[in-house]
Amino acid sequence: MNGRANMSTAERRGKIIELLEVQGSVKVEELATRFQVSSVTIRKDLDELERRGLVRRSHGSAEATSKSLYNPSMGEKIAIHNEDKFHIALAAAELVEEGDTVLLDSGSTTLTLAKVLKNRFQKLYIITNSIPISLEFSDRNWEVVLLGGTLRPHSGAAIGPTTVDNLQKYYADKVFLGTTSISVDRGYATPNIIEAQTKEAMIRAARMRVVVSDSSKIGRHTLASFAALQDIDVLVTDPQAPPGFLDKMKDLQLKVVFSSPIDPANHDSPQASLPRQN
Secondary structure, eight states, X not given: OHHHHTOOHHHHHHHHHHHHHHHSEEEHXXXXXXXXXXXXXXXXXXXXXXHTTSEEEETTEEEEOGGGOXXXXXXXXXXXXXXXXXXXXXXXXXXXXXXXXXXXXXXXXXXXXXXXXXXXXXXXXXXXXXXXXXXXXXXXXXXXXXXXXXXXXXXXXXXXXXXXXXXXXXXXXXXXXXXXXXXXXXXXXXXXXXXXXXXXXHHHTEEEEEEEOOGGGBTOOOSEEEEOGGGOSEEEXXXXXXXXXXXXXXXXXXXXXXXXXXXXXXXXXTTOOOOOOO
């Protein structure tokens, strides 16, 4: 009981967003009871989340908005911008070298990258917190480390303190991270605070830090920042990225790699098999 009452403001607001992932809407009194705080405190939380565009207030309740970017399920994510993600994955794979140790964050774009990598390389060492990604390599004779932690069923990912502790034991040549939003002022962010902490640990565990994201995430905001723009070595995105954002990245001398559409004569769809290099 006291644990919830002693929860920090940021943690409580993160939990509110997580609750919206499941329910779509919440009542003020329900939240006050759940978190054992006053209705006044909850209203302040919702006011701040509304200010950020993460919820829409109505009398006595709040609901998620399309701008909130609370995490859709993995299945829903795969269906969103799936062709862009495939092109991004192809461009990101160019950063990998044979024999690399590659750390893969959970997410639909990194899952697409995993599909590309397993068909392009003869041998890689894989570290991931994603069950779907680990299973993607089950038909390869590669060393795959699946990080432990608290399972987030929504994404099939391990997150939390145990995952962070596990990451301290490893060091990768490259890490590829997904993100929910990208902005000049808040950098890279996700709706889940614990997930953000896990991503921060991944950044510390790699020599080269790469974010893979379609341009629809640029210019939006969500709850928990896990990296400033300067903390990431390379952003791989599509050519539709806003010019103003790209100008800022250039001013900061940060590298942006653009994807390009695949040749339809060689690949019928984003799900098409890539030729193996044996």
